[in-house]
Amino acid sequence: MKRDISTLSNGNFDAVIIGGGIHGAVIAYELAVAGYKTAIIDKNDFTAATSANSLKIIHGGIRYLQDFDIQRMRESIYSRSYFLTKAPHLVKTLPCIMSVQKHSSIKPFMYRVALVLNDVVSWDRNQGVTKDKMIPRSQFLETSKVAKLLPKIDANNISGAIFWHDAVALDSERLVLYFIQKAVSNGAVAANYVKAQEINTPQNRVRGITARCQFSGKTFDILTKMVINCTGPWLFDFLHLHPSGRQSKPNYALALNLVVEPLLSDSYAVGIEGQGGYRKDGSLMKKEKRLFFFMPWHGKTMIGTYYRKYHGNVSDFSIGRDDINAFVSNIHDVYPSANITAQKICFYHAGLVPIRQIDDRSNSSFTLKKHTKIIDHERKGGPKGIISIDSTKYTTAAVTAKKLLKYLSKKNKHIAPSGMKGVPTETRYSASNKAIDLLNHLPLKMDEIRRFIRQEMAFTLSDVIFRRTNLGALENLSDNLLQSLAQSMGQELGWNETKIVHEVEAVKQYFLPLKVLRETHDDSGKKNG
Numbered sequence: 200m201k202r203d204i205s206t207l208s209n210g211n212f213d214a215v216i217i218g219g220g221i222h223g224a225v226i227a228y229e230l231a232v233a234g235y236k237t238a239i240i241d242k243n244d245f246t247a248a249t250s251a252n253s254l255k256i257i258h259g260g261i262r263y264l265q266d267f268d269i270q271r272m273r274e275s276i277y278s279r280s281y282f283l284t285k286a287p288h289l290v291k292t293l294p295c296i297m298s299v300q301k302h303s304s305i306k307p308f309m310y311r312v313a314l315v316l317n318d319v320v321s322w323d324r325n326q327g328v329t330k331d332k333m334i335p336r337s338q339f340l341e342t343s344k345v346a347k348l349l350p351k352i353d354a355n356n357i358s359g360a361i362f363w364h365d366a367v368a369l370d371s372e373r374l375v376l377y378f379i380q381k382a383v384s385n386g387a388v389a390a391n392y393v394k395a396q397e398i399n400t401p402q403n404r405v406r407g408i409t410a411r412c413q414f415s416g417k418t419f420d421i422l423t424k425m426v427i428n429c430t431g432p433w434l435f436d437f438l439h440l441h442p443s444g445r446q447s448k449p450n451y452a453l454a455l456n457l458v459v460e461p462l463l464s465d466s467y468a469v470g471i472e473g474q475g476g477y478r479k480d481g482s483l484m485k486k487e488k489r490l491f492f493f494m495p496w497h498g499k500t501m502i503g504t505y506y507r508k509y510h511g512n513v514s515d516f517s518i519g520r521d522d523i524n525a526f527v528s529n530i531h532d533v534y535p536s537a538n539i540t541a542q543k544i545c546f547y548h549a550g551l552v553p554i555r556q557i558d559d560r561s562n563s564s565f566t567l568k569k570h571t572k573i574i575d576h577e578r579k580g581g582p583k584g585i586i587s588i589d590s591t592k593y594t595t596a597a598v599t600a601k602k603l604l605k606y607l608s609k610k611n612k613h614i615a616p617s618g619m620k621g622v623p624t625e626t627r628y629s630a631s632n633k634a635i636d637l638l639n640h641l642p643l644k645m646d647e648i649r650r651f652i653r654q655e656m657a658f659t660l661s662d663v664i665f666r667r668t669n670l671g672a673l674e675n676l677s678d679n680l681l682q683s684l685a686q687s688m689g690q691e692l693g694w695n696e697t698k699i700v701h702e703v704e705a706v707k708q709y710f711l712p713l714k715v716l717r718e719t720h721d722d723s724g725k726k727n728g
């Protein structure tokens with residue numbers, strides 16, 4: 200997979216996808232397979248935004264039972280099976296346990312009924328799935344069993360637990376790359392670090408976009424009949440590139456996960472529910488609840504998810520020490536013995552997720568948007584050929600791609616696939632578990648670094664540290680290690696000393712909130728001053 204700007208600028212595409220997160224990647228793959236001449240670009244590295252920051256759970260929708268949202272459940276079940284079958288080497292089943300608090304107004308028998316319903320609604324969940332990836336039936340566990348499986352949980356406060364399986368993409372970044380690689384194997388053209396600047400719509404119909412190479416600063420046109428806007432939280436900003444595509448500005452919440460030293464269980468994702476949290480509008484359970492998942496992740500525990508209303512511009516988004524502190528305090532509310540100190544926090548994942556404001560007077564009165572939408576702007580009086588994906592979950596990418604293909608096949612002939620199917624070759628650089636294997640061979644070997652650069656479009660040190668491997672999240676990155684990795688990349692990419700310093704600084708910048716946190720806490724994790 201090579202970054203080929205001249206093929207982009209000389210091509211004439213059926214569809215150009217803007218945004219290489221999970222939605223752009225899966226849609227690019229499905230369109231390419233269906234015979235659309237497809238291109239996909241990202242203004243940054245592929246999967247450098249929200250899709251890298253997910254809690255990695257591919258939801259089967261059991262939680263949507265509380266809203267009795269069967270459609271959403273069915274869509275999640277489809278998506279879970281899709282990922283388990285299309286990328287079995289990157290997606291595995293995830294056993295989950297959620298304890299039921301004694302004070303809960305929902306009694307164990309109600310959970311038992313709900314679990315039977317969950318199995319009925321997901322009756323076809325294992326169709327096409329290999330035996331080792333099958334999702335078993337869900338169960339209600341008695342307190343004594345929970346105490347055995349999770350000895351660190353205080354069994355005195357619970358009346359049992361629900362036990363079910365979901366799926367997990369432990370390397371969600373690799374999964375995105377994998378779909379982009381597969382799209383390319385099926386004839387798509389892909390380029391990271393290419394920003395869409397303008398949508399060109401003579402006669403009220405898309406004719407192409409003007410794009411900018413983020414390295415050279417040069418602009419060029421890409422001809423296309425259709426633009427698919429998969430820009431995640433930039434959806435609204437992107438539509439500003441075209442005046443008639445405007446729509447009302449969405450609200451976002453900052454979402455945050457923490458990666459900490461191992462806690463609770465290395466085999467199960469454990470959900471712990473507490474009082475207080477975010478009111479679920481339209482839920483059958485009107486009570487405010489807070490639920491955190493403690494997920495085993497590459498020998499650590501990932502805890503998620505904390506939300507707070509976000510007020511700034513999407514591109515200015517960053518997190519600070521206060522967000523981390525607030526989250527840690529929330530975790531201690533639901534699980535006091537977690538005893539998370541600044542030193543135990545290894546990494547964080549943060550991004551923006553769309554919300555619906557319920558009460559304008561309260562910052563905490565919002566609900567996460569539920570349904571991913573496909574918006575055809577022609578139907579809103581905009582030009583022909585602009586389609587936006589208003590995404591809500593990583594999981595929804597699969598079902599959204601399916602719905603989009605169905606929609607396009609019914610739509611005007613002028614955006615029918617041109618039949619320019621590429622040569623369906625094997626994906627040579629299959630994602631495998633390389634990112635994990637690499638950790639056993641530190642520092643990275645030069646031929647692996649070369650492979651990331653030559654075959655996987657890695658251009659910056661951050662690309663390698665955060666998205667081609669998991670080094671950023673799992674290793675204690677010393678200055679020396681960063682320096683030597685940057686020098687190795689520099690050999691291949693012709694970096695001078697100034698560029699090497701810049702690349703190392705860019706990686707360190709990411710760790711700034713954790714550095715500040717550690718500096719303001721003493722060794723016992725207590726706040727200084």
Ligand SMILES: Cc1cc2nc3c(=O)[nH]c(=O)nc-3n(C[C@H](O)[C@H](O)[C@H](O)COP(=O)(O)OP(=O)(O)OC[C@H]3O[C@@H](n4cnc5c(N)ncnc54)[C@H](O)[C@@H]3O)c2cc1C
Pocket residue numbers: 217218219220221222223240241242243244245246247248249250251252253254255256257258393394395396429430431432433437454455456503504548549550551552590591592593594595
């Ligand atoms: C902390 C957290 C935990 C989460 N946990 C889960 C979970 O467990 N399960 C789940 O299903 N979902 C989860 N989600 C939600 C999920 O991560 C997102 O819904 C999903 O990743 C969005 O994917 P996307 O492809 O739409 O957007 P993104 O991944 O944000 O991709 C959009 C891309 O568009 C690019 N772009 C923007 N503007 C331009 C332009 N002008 N030109 C070119 N490119 C452009 C950006 O650079 C970016 O790469 C979580 C989210 C967060 C933040």
